[in-house]
Amino acid sequence: MGAQSAAVACGTLALCLALSAATNPGFVVRITQAGLDYAHQHGIAVLEKELTKxxxxxxxxxxxxxxxxxxxxxxxxxxxxxxxxxxxxxxxxxxxxxxxxxxxxxxxxxxxxxxxxxxxxxxxxxxxxxxxxxxxxxxxxxxxxxxxxxxxxxxxxxxxxxxxxxxxxxxxxxxxxxxxxxxxxxxxxxxxxxxxxxxxxxxxxxxxxxQTLPVTSKIDDMVGIDYALVAPPAATAQSLDVDLKGEFYSLAHRSAVPFSPLPLALPPDHDHMVYFGVSSYFLNTASFAYHTAGALVFEITDSMIPKDVEFHLTTSTFSAFIPELEKMYPNTPMKLRLSTPSPPFLSITPEGLSLRPVVDIQAYAILSSDHLAPLFLLSLTGNVSAVINVSSGHIVGNLTMGRMKLSLKHSDVGTFQVRTLQSMMNIYTSSILLPNLNERLGQGFPLPLPDRIKLHNTIVRFQQDSLMLGADVHYEPRARS
Structure with a gap:
């Protein structure tokens, strides 16, 4: 075999290996016989009208x-x-x-x-x-x-x-x-x-x-979802399964996700018309996409603190725990900048959904509208649990903060006991950060549904590395003008 023929053969083999190592779907839609029967009713009604033509x-x-x-x-x-x-x-x-x-x-x-x-x-x-x-x-x-x-x-x-x-x-x-x-x-x-x-x-x-099935859905100004089919729909003896890419991506810069989806299997349930298999990969690409888009940054200022909280976000408040603050920046307003050094990944088990985010909290003294003085950098870790549901064709969520732990990464105002700030940071995260996150999660992310399909009788079940959503469907025909 000549060098050119060998190169072609090697290239062909590499392509075959690449094609055989097909990527697992991040999202699966299963239509049961009950779902097909429902769609069939509407299809036959249309065919009857068409045959009279x-x-x-x-x-x-x-x-x-x-x-x-x-x-x-x-x-x-x-x-x-x-x-x-x-x-x-x-x-x-x-x-x-x-x-x-x-x-x-x-x-x-x-x-x-x-x-x-x-x-x-x-x-x-x-x-x-x-x-x-x-x-x-x-x-x-x-x-x-x-x-x-x-x-x-x-x-x-x-x-x-x-x-x-x-x-x-x-x-x-x-x-x-x-x-x-x-x-x-x-x-x-x-x-x-x-x-x-x-x-x-x-x-x-x-x-x-x-073709009205959305291949891509824009979530907001930063992130979208890729619901493209990765293979033709597969008919089995009991259902029609559709494998979707199931991946969030940054609208500004789409980069390769540095992890792969695990095999996703749905349990043999057939009580509902349709089931959605949601892998941990799908949800974690949301975290990766928002982090890539620079969206996992949050700033807290004094004006954002609820009125029922007795202390303000100023150096005077923190000087009780950090004596050097009052000397260096007396009675100066402060700003906290929260960011994630890496995307927070979640895990799904039969018991539910949880994550352990790591958040950097950089404190600044606001000297003027365009001049901030860095004070200290804290690292916050904690246990967060999530509740997942389906509302109006969207996956919605709600986070609950568990135990948190603070550590000092860097200080520009001398050493101090971090544990003395624990209760204060608990209040900031639970009363300001968490409600903002839950407001966004409450808006949810759209499920891949064709035009004029509504879901009802929904269920949510957790399994290892994925969750299953079950629902019945209702088709709403266009109103006649």
């Missing part, structure tokens, strides 16, 4: 009657008045997609007829009823280059068992002679037209709706 072409032809001669007939102005699909079901086709089976459907058609036999001419109207229509539709599921889901018709078949035609007019014996020819041609045309309309309905109705 089938345009049946005029039918004409000649047939020969023994001992009589050739008869020419024409059927025109064919109008498909109704198409009813009373019995249908949707099934999962493992590794393939979905199948919709429709049985005992029926339709009604009317129109005009005209016949010519030598000098005999007649015309009138007719009513046609199609019964025992069976339709089978296979739907192929995929994803496009942007990570949005795609749906297409991979196979469709229609079979019509019965066609009844009633012709108005006086020459009943003549109509019965060409009835068979009309019935066969009409059945063949309608069977073809139904599948054409099914494919068109999937392309113009179902596919555009599937």
């Amino acid at each position: 089938v345009k049946v072409p005029d039918i004409s032809g000649d047939f020969r009657i023994r001992h009589v001669g050739k008869v020419h007939y024409e059927l025109s102005r064919l109008d498909l008045r109704s198409f009813h699909l009373p019995y249908s079901r949707i099934s999962l086709l493992p590794s393939l997609g979905l199948q919709v089976s429709i049985s005992n459907a029926f339709a009604s058609v009317d129109g005009n007829w005209r016949v010519k036999l030598y000098f005999i001419r007649d015309h009138g109207s007719f009513d046609l009823r199609v019964e025992n229509v069976y339709i089978k539709i296979n739907l192929k599921l995929g994803k496009d280059s942007s990570g949005k889901p795609t749906i297409s018709t991979s196979d469709c078949s229609t079979h019509i068992s019965k066609v009844w035609v009633h012709f108005s007019g006086k020459l009943g014996w003549l109509y019965n002679l060409f009835y068979r020819a009309v019935e066969q041609r009409f059945r063949k045309i309608l069977e073809s037209k139904v599948c054409d309309m099914v494919a068109n309905s999937v392309h113009t109705e179902l596919q555009p709706y599937a």
Whole structure:
């Protein structure tokens, strides 16, 4: 093997290895049979309306009657008045997609007829009823280059068992002679037209709706969420699973996340229509993205302290614990700048969600509007627990602060006992920092939902390294103008 061939082979092998080492999803959506059945109800209602739009072409032809001669007939102005699909079901086709089976459907058609036999001419109207229509539709599921889901018709078949035609007019014996020819041609045309309309309905109705699933969601001015599909939706024997990237990112500068998602498995629950698997990776990329965007910085000034707190954020207050302060900066307003030296990562266990953030607290004396004097730098560590819920299609949270510990990292005002500041810092964090964080978490982060879908009957369950959200769905059609 030459050097160039070897290089190509090595490159191909590297690419194959890279593709085989597929990244685990950070977020999984599972649609159960109950969810598919609900979607199917609305889809069938749309298909019924679409099938009434089938345009049946005029039918004409000649047939020969023994001992009589050739008869020419024409059927025109064919109008498909109704198409009813009373019995249908949707099934999962493992590794393939979905199948919709429709049985005992029926339709009604009317129109005009005209016949010519030598000098005999007649015309009138007719009513046609199609019964025992069976339709089978296979739907192929995929994803496009942007990570949005795609749906297409991979196979469709229609079979019509019965066609009844009633012709108005006086020459009943003549109509019965060409009835068979009309019935066969009409059945063949309608069977073809139904599948054409099914494919068109999937392309113009179902596919555009599937594309309303948000691939990216802007959370605020700093951070967004990537919900792109990492693989085509996978049909199993009991559910349809959709693997999403599930990653927060900084809008200003998107950088690679320095950690990878663990395998994410949902328990075999099927009581709700839809389940969301949320990995610790997904939540921790939020921390990483906000930290990268410089958003995990918070400043506390005296004006932010609640009125029921008796002390102010000034050097006079702190001089009781740090004697040098009053000498160096007597009765001077102060500012605390809180920041995280690294993204605070959380852990998820069956008992719940928790994190141990490390926060740097830099204290300044405010000498003027543009001049700050550094005083001391503290490090705060603590136990924080979180409550997760679902509200209005958003994951919302609430933090509760546990035990905190302070340590001194640097001082510009001499040495002092840090433990004497413990209660004061507890008040600052619990009455100012925590409410601000919880206000933002209360707004939540949007779940990946297609247009006009609302959730109800939600549940939240914790498991190792992930949490599961279950819900039923309600589709809200657009109001008619």
